[in-house]
Amino acid sequence: MGKKNKDFVEKITSMEDDFGQWYTDVVKQAELVDYGPVRGTMIIKPYGFAIWENIQGEFDRQFKETGHTNVYFPLFIPESMLQKEKDHIEGFAPEVAWVTHGGDEELEERIVVRPTSEVLFGEYYSKNIHSYRDLPKLYNQWANVVRWEKTTRPFLRSSEFLWQEGHTCHATKEEAEAETNQMLNVYADICENFLAIPVLKGKKTEKEKFAGAEYTLTIESLMHDGRALQSGTSHYLGTGFAEAFDIQYLDKGGKQQYVHQTSWGVSTRIMGALIMVHGDNRGLVVPPRVAPTQAMIVPIAQHKEGVLDKAYKLRDQLKDIVRVNIDTSDKMPGWKFNEYEMKGIPIRIEMGPRDIEKNQVVLVRRDTGEKDFVPMDELQERLPALLEEIQQNLYDKAFAHRKEMTSTAKTMDEFKQTLEEKGGFIKAMWCGKLECEEKIKEETSATSRCIPFEQEQIADTCVCCGEEAKEMVYWSKAY
Amino acid sequence: MGKKNKDFVEKITSMEDDFGQWYTDVVKQAELVDYGPVRGTMIIKPYGFAIWENIQGEFDRQFKETGHTNVYFPLFIPESMLQKEKDHIEGFAPEVAWVTHGGDEELEERIVVRPTSEVLFGEYYSKNIHSYRDLPKLYNQWANVVRWEKTTRPFLRSSEFLWQEGHTCHATKEEAEAETNQMLNVYADICENFLAIPVLKGKKTEKEKFAGAEYTLTIESLMHDGRALQSGTSHYLGTGFAEAFDIQYLDKGGKQQYVHQTSWGVSTRIMGALIMVHGDNRGLVVPPRVAPTQAMIVPIAQHKEGVLDKAYKLRDQLKDIVRVNIDTSDKMPGWKFNEYEMKGIPIRIEMGPRDIEKNQVVLVRRDTGEKDFVPMDELQERLPALLEEIQQNLYDKAFAHRKEMTSTAKTMDEFKQTLEEKGGFIKAMWCGKLECEEKIKEETSATSRCIPFEQEQIADTCVCCGEEAKEMVYWSKAY
Ligand SMILES: [Zn+2]
Numbered sequence: 041m042g043k044k045n046k047d048f049v050e051k052i053t054s055m056e057d058d059f060g061q062w063y064t065d066v067v068k069q070a071e072l073v074d075y076g077p078v079r080g081t082m083i084i085k086p087y088g089f090a091i092w093e094n095i096q097g098e099f100d101r102q103f104k105e106t107g108h109t110n111v112y113f114p115l116f117i118p119e120s121m122l123q124k125e126k127d128h129i130e131g132f133a134p135e136v137a138w139v140t141h142g143g144d145e146e147l148e149e150r151i152v153v154r155p156t157s158e159v160l161f162g163e164y165y166s167k168n169i170h171s172y173r174d175l176p177k178l179y180n181q182w183a184n185v186v187r188w189e190k191t192t193r194p195f196l197r198s199s200e201f202l203w204q205e206g207h208t209c210h211a212t213k214e215e216a217e218a219e220t221n222q223m224l225n226v227y228a229d230i231c232e233n234f235l236a237i238p239v240l241k242g243k244k245t246e247k248e249k250f251a252g253a254e255y256t257l258t259i260e261s262l263m264h265d266g267r268a269l270q271s272g273t274s275h276y277l278g279t280g281f282a283e284a285f286d287i288q289y290l291d292k293g294g295k296q297q298y299v300h301q302t303s304w305g306v307s308t309r310i311m312g313a314l315i316m317v318h319g320d321n322r323g324l325v326v327p328p329r330v331a332p333t334q335a336m337i338v339p340i341a342q343h344k345e346g347v348l349d350k351a352y353k354l355r356d357q358l359k360d361i362v363r364v365n366i367d368t369s370d371k372m373p374g375w376k377f378n379e380y381e382m383k384g385i386p387i388r389i390e391m392g393p394r395d396i397e398k399n400q401v402v403l404v405r406r407d408t409g410e411k412d413f414v415p416m417d418e419l420q421e422r423l424p425a426l427l428e429e430i431q432q433n434l435y436d437k438a439f440a441h442r443k444e445m446t447s448t449a450k451t452m453d454e455f456k457q458t459l460e461e462k463g464g465f466i467k468a469m470w471c472g473k474l475e476c477e478e479k480i481k482e483e484t485s486a487t488s489r490c491i492p493f494e495q496e497q498i499a500d501t502c503v504c505c506g507e508e509a510k511e512m513v514y515w516s517k518a519y
Numbered sequence: 520m521g522k523k524n525k526d527f528v529e530k531i532t533s534m535e536d537d538f539g540q541w542y543t544d545v546v547k548q549a550e551l552v553d554y555g556p557v558r559g560t561m562i563i564k565p566y567g568f569a570i571w572e573n574i575q576g577e578f579d580r581q582f583k584e585t586g587h588t589n590v591y592f593p594l595f596i597p598e599s600m601l602q603k604e605k606d607h608i609e610g611f612a613p614e615v616a617w618v619t620h621g622g623d624e625e626l627e628e629r630i631v632v633r634p635t636s637e638v639l640f641g642e643y644y645s646k647n648i649h650s651y652r653d654l655p656k657l658y659n660q661w662a663n664v665v666r667w668e669k670t671t672r673p674f675l676r677s678s679e680f681l682w683q684e685g686h687t688c689h690a691t692k693e694e695a696e697a698e699t700n701q702m703l704n705v706y707a708d709i710c711e712n713f714l715a716i717p718v719l720k721g722k723k724t725e726k727e728k729f730a731g732a733e734y735t736l737t738i739e740s741l742m743h744d745g746r747a748l749q750s751g752t753s754h755y756l757g758t759g760f761a762e763a764f765d766i767q768y769l770d771k772g773g774k775q776q777y778v779h780q781t782s783w784g785v786s787t788r789i790m791g792a793l794i795m796v797h798g799d800n801r802g803l804v805v806p807p808r809v810a811p812t813q814a815m816i817v818p819i820a821q822h823k824e825g826v827l828d829k830a831y832k833l834r835d836q837l838k839d840i841v842r843v844n845i846d847t848s849d850k851m852p853g854w855k856f857n858e859y860e861m862k863g864i865p866i867r868i869e870m871g872p873r874d875i876e877k878n879q880v881v882l883v884r885r886d887t888g889e890k891d892f893v894p895m896d897e898l899q900e901r902l903p904a905l906l907e908e909i910q911q912n913l914y915d916k917a918f919a920h921r922k923e924m925t926s927t928a929k930t931m932d933e934f935k936q937t938l939e940e941k942g943g944f945i946k947a948m949w950c951g952k953l954e955c956e957e958k959i960k961e962e963t964s965a966t967s968r969c970i971p972f973e974q975e976q977i978a979d980t981c982v983c984c985g986e987e988a989k990e991m992v993y994w995s996k997a998y
């Protein structure tokens with residue numbers, strides 16, 4: 041290994057040695073986030089935010105395409121309002137931040153910094169929905185929310201995070217359930233086709249569902265270390281909030297009816313998935329569709345006559361075709377190679393005096409490290425094709441990894457052994473009882489990730505109690 | 520006046536009768552905002568947010584064009600950190616919201632919900648800037664901020680509002696001052712050319728500058744009722760925060776230097792300006808460039824054969840040329856006319872069976888109320904031209920209004936009389952002393968809006984004390 045590789049070994053911990061440390065190193069070295077001064081808060085740095093902006097843009101586009109409009113609801117919720125839905129307050133009270141003073145004065149009523157906004161939307165809908173003509177309401181907001189977490193990690197679990205939360209009202213259960221499904225599919229589509237992250241689609245168990253929902257649908261992805269990450273959830277709320285907040289409409293027959301609601305959210309946690317699904321020991325790997333910079337031009341021997349000119353010219357030729365950038369700083373090419381590998385930029389374009397002579401460049405793929413000499417006139421065609429190839433390869437790799445890391449278990453012994461030796465997803469049958477779910481968690485520290493839509497009959501009996509099995513569940517240790 | 524007009528008279532207060540009530544009525548009837556449950560907070564509804572998104576998009580585009588990158592810093596600031604810059608904490612402490620508890624536990628140190636983020640950026644820059652190679656830093660963030668205001672009004676003064684805050688660091692005073700200027704010009708450009716709001720550019724007095732700045736540049740606009748609105752500010756911070764937070768860099772000569780900083784912000788207040796500059800007694804008037812819907816098709820007698828078909832066909836023909844929408848609900852055309860006038864949509868396209876026969880439509884301008892019969896084949900050409908005409912007309916009207924509402928005063932009597940009888944901007948000379956500025960405010964309730972870059976020598980002496988005048992100042996009652 042040359043010096044270039046050695047530099048890296050010093051820079052970040054290898055993921056095989058300590059995956060947690062590898063994650064922290066990548067997040068820091070790729071300049072994604074920094075720690076905020078209040079425990080568990082994060083500063084999203086320019087590169088991290090540029091990736092988030094692209095993710096946001098794609099979600100926003102698809103939300104609008106499916107008929108949703110953006111709104112902005114307040115950060116602050118009066119304590120009494122949060123308490124209106126009993127399950128909801130029980131779920132969230134232990135982890136909220138409380139505002140008690142405004143300026144010098146103590147407030148008459150304590151205020152909650154929103155951990156999620158169901159109650160605010162509930163109160164609003166109650167005042168603004170009167171008739172079937174007012175339905176459906178299809179709202180979304182991009183916002184910051186606060187959850188006072190005990191242990192925190194950038195993107196994965198932070199006291200404050202950014203997200204979108206959709207809140208919709210419908211006349212019927214059928215419509216609301218169709219919406220719940222539709223938004224899960226939007227999430228899955230973006231994860232798979234934009235972020236190159238394969239996901240499992242399914243339903244959460246009663247234990248793991250959102251506080252206040254009838255049921256929660258989820259997409260679950262598998263990280264490189266074999267732990268799962270919940271990557272987006274879509275809740276069918278039924279009429280629970282509608283009853284608590286009195287959201288009724290006059291139907292076509294002149295009868296008062298409660299609306300059926302949904303809510304759904306994706307957060308900056310998805311950045312954690314991006315890092316842990318695609319990253320490697322050289323740093324971050326960003327799929328081309330989401331990459332702020334898809335190709336980085338690094339001039340070689342740039343002090344030599346004509347090199348910089350030619351490099352800028354190339355940048356200008358390519359800039360309408362791919363998101364291209366150029367580094368003409370006086371740092372060494374080796375430093376630049378490392379830097380942009382660490383940042384996971386999909387393609388590096390090297391170009392020195394000898395390449396210019398031959399009217400070619402060197403293309404280096406971030407995902408495989410492969411080098412290729414390409415005639416300059418072919419670049420306009422080759423680059424977009426190569427980006428697509430990288431995108432597909434990242435998806436395929438992640439898919440193969442998940443496949444390899446998915447096992448089945450028919451007994452608890454098998455369950456424990458597989459989890460310990462291999463990790464990953466374990467498919468096992470479940471009787472549907474909370475006590476088995478809790479026992480599995482206690483004994484293995486795996487949680488139920490989802491009851492997948494695509495069921496398989498692995499056995500007839502519950503992996504835990506041996507009684508009649510109701511459904512197959514994906515279990516895993518999780519972030 | 521027909522029934523259509525009468526409906527409106529009942530709907531909103533006329534601005535001549537009660538401008539404040541007119542504002543509140545428009546904000547509510549045009550469905551821009553609603554009140555949040557915590558005092559002074561606002562819910563930005565779909566139409567209000569769509570306008571804000573367009574404004575945001577244009578600012579964001581120009582920030583990026585001028586080399587800035589977006590980041591996201593935390594909502595929470597530890598009390599001790601806010602106290603590091605003395606003037607800053609004095610300015611903001613009376614109006615901050617305090618978080619004192621997380622879950623069930625009392626916090627060891629109280630937390631401030633950010634009223635602005637200079638200190639967070641200061642702390643970050645202190646850790647991340649080491650050498651002249653790290654400069655400049657050109658960061659912006661879009662965020663919510665909280666100021667615990669005593670009296671609040673939607674958009675104009677709310678406990679929580681949305682804004683962008685730019686925070687930059689530079690090696691030299693010259694560079695930082697150039698940045699301060701540049702961003703003021705970006706603000707002015709967007710106000711004038713995108714929002715059709717003419718602005719005055721100038722400097723704030725010492726009394727009115729940002730807490731912690733060396734000086735503040737401002738753009739000031741004039742509302743329909745003759746009161747001013749500060750529409751964006753750009754601060755040169757000097758080295759004050761750099762000294763408080765120890766932000767130093769090693770210059771090319773190997774010497775430690777403090778960085779020179781700027782910060783600049785525009786908020787949802789600008790929505791208030793948009794309403795109060797262009798609105799009229801029929802409601803909101805949205806300039807075409809910022810309008811989410813630029814033209815609304817209202818089919819007439821839509822139950823008749825072929826009308827809806829033709830209307831949808833027209834919508835499809837136009838949708839790549841202008842932002843067009845269609846209302847095919849079963850509401851009466853008159854109701855629709857009122858509704859879209861209230862919402863300030865620039866052009867209404869009416870189209871009934873007789874129009875279809877003649878292969879024409881009726882175009883109605885929101886700004887002037889003018890009607891015009893236009894052959895359908897000419898629409899693709901006429902619509903963009905008409906939108907430009909409306910945009911220009913709105914600017915011209917606002918400019919003429921400001922001109923008419925700008926007076927000069929050489930004595931306090933003249934000052935008071937003009938302000939009382941006419942309102943608007945008063946240009947008057949000032950000696951530069953705080954006591955005169957305070958006296959003018961006390962006696963007239965006008966504040967200094969700015970010391971304009973374009974100075975005029977109206978008199979040789981201060982309008983208040985009669986001593987030698989230093990500069991001309993724009994004074995006005997303000998929001
Ligand atoms: Zn069981």
Ligand SMILES: [Zn+2]
Binds near residue numbers: 952955984986
């Ligand atoms: Zn004076």
